[in-house]
Amino acid sequence: MKEIRLGRTRLSVSAVGFGGIPIQRLSEADAVDVVRHCLDLGVTFVDTANGYTTSEERIGRAIAGRRESVILATKTAARDGKGVLEHLALSLERLGVKTIDLYQFHCVSSPEDYESIVAAGGPLDVVREAQASRHVRHIGLTSHSMETALKAVESGRFATIMFPFNFIANEAAEELIPLALERDVGFIAMKPLAGGALDNATLAFKYLRQFPQILPIAGIERAEEMEEIVAIMESPAELTPGERDEIQRLRAELGNRFCRRCGYCQPCPEGVSIQALMILDSVIKRMPAAHVFGDFAPLVDEAGACTECGECEEKCPYGLPIREMVKERVALFRSEMVRCGFG
Numbered sequence: 001m002k003e004i005r006l007g008r009t010r011l012s013v014s015a016v017g018f019g020g021i022p023i024q025r026l027s028e029a030d031a032v033d034v035v036r037h038c039l040d041l042g043v044t045f046v047d048t049a050n051g052y053t054t055s056e057e058r059i060g061r062a063i064a065g066r067r068e069s070v071i072l073a074t075k076t077a078a079r080d081g082k083g084v085l086e087h088l089a090l091s092l093e094r095l096g097v098k099t100i101d102l103y104q105f106h107c108v109s110s111p112e113d114y115e116s117i118v119a120a121g122g123p124l125d126v127v128r129e130a131q132a133s134r135h136v137r138h139i140g141l142t143s144h145s146m147e148t149a150l151k152a153v154e155s156g157r158f159a160t161i162m163f164p165f166n167f168i169a170n171e172a173a174e175e176l177i178p179l180a181l182e183r184d185v186g187f188i189a190m191k192p193l194a195g196g197a198l199d200n201a202t203l204a205f206k207y208l209r210q211f212p213q214i215l216p217i218a219g220i221e222r223a224e225e226m227e228e229i230v231a232i233m234e235s236p237a238e239l240t241p242g243e244r245d246e247i248q249r250l251r252a253e254l255g256n257r258f259c260r261r262c263g264y265c266q267p268c269p270e271g272v273s274i275q276a277l278m279i280l281d282s283v284i285k286r287m288p289a290a291h292v293f294g295d296f297a298p299l300v301d302e303a304g305a306c307t308e309c310g311e312c313e314e315k316c317p318y319g320l321p322i323r324e325m326v327k328e329r330v331a332l333f334r335s336e337m338v339r340c341g342f343g
């Protein structure tokens with residue numbers, strides 16, 4: 001497969017990467033098969049996270065014996081040095097490797113989180129020490145907040161930035177991607193299919209191919225899905241006028257219904273976890289049922305505290321009808337919970 005250079009890491013990686021969220025839903029054997037099939041297709045960049053339950057362990061099994069051909073990326077959501085060290089040790093053990101190629105601070109989307117990462121003697125310094133002892137090769141950061149992502153790129157402290165990017169949530173094309181390219185920071189596009197909102201892989205990846213220096217990571221759970229994506233990435237065909245019209249139509253239809261997880265709507269005066277509730281539909285599709293219906297049930301119950309004050313909608317930069325969307329997602333959660341035998 002075509003390869004790209006991942007910014008200042010100078011790593012040469014496949015033009016599309018593997019995202020390790022959806023394999024959590026599969027049986028262990030199927031998950032290992034899917035990862036191996038993707039590697040056979042020429043995918044060399046594999047991304048996972050400490051927080052993705054079984055994902056690291058399954059990827060570790062899949063890459064056993066072929067470590068040299070894989071660029072491994074994982075993440076920690078810990079915000080203190082001790083927690084980061086624990087996560088790093090666990091990732092190395094689960095993945096069965098001595099070195100992680102790209103270690104990322106996961107979902108750093110508030111100024112407070114960013115400051116705790118870069119604080120003297122904090123998480124960043126701890127990972128730099130791990131870099132010196134060769135447990136980590138490069139350090140990156142993932143975010144849903146444009147402000148934080150720009151700050152991280154400008155700081156020069158991170159070799160990569162991971163941010164949502166697809167033809168619905170395409171704000172990164174304006175400033176973040178050009179800045180990352182200028183500073184030689186590798187840009188990794190999460191949510192190329194808008195977290196499951198887009199089911200047309202051809203449109204989604206033909207759009208992304210217009211940005212040949214970025215690395216989209218596709219979270220898939222069937223090998224055929226990656227076959228389709230690889231074929232699109234390898235094809236020279238450009239977007240046709242009809243496809244461009246379809247993109248415009250989908251933008252108009254979905255653009256004001258897609259949560260970017262930026263968190264600007266929070267905090268809610270009643271303590272409602274708006275951001276988590278807004279992505280419930282995607283979580284239900286992509287995460288294991290036991291995890292979804294266990295961990296999210298208390299948040300769904302708390303949604304009942306909403307007084308419909310509308311404060312969150314005033315703060316959302318994308319004008320999302322949050323009250324209506326949260327209600328829809330809570331209803332979906334409850335019906336799926338019953339359907340899956342957890343209710």
Ligand code: SF4
Nearest residue numbers: 268306307309310312
């Ligand atoms: S509308 Fe509901 S969720 Fe939004 S800020 Fe008000 S109480 Fe919180």
Ligand code: SF4
Nearest residue numbers: 259260262263265316
């Ligand atoms: S609802 Fe709006 S402000 Fe809140 S996380 Fe989603 S996109 Fe951001």
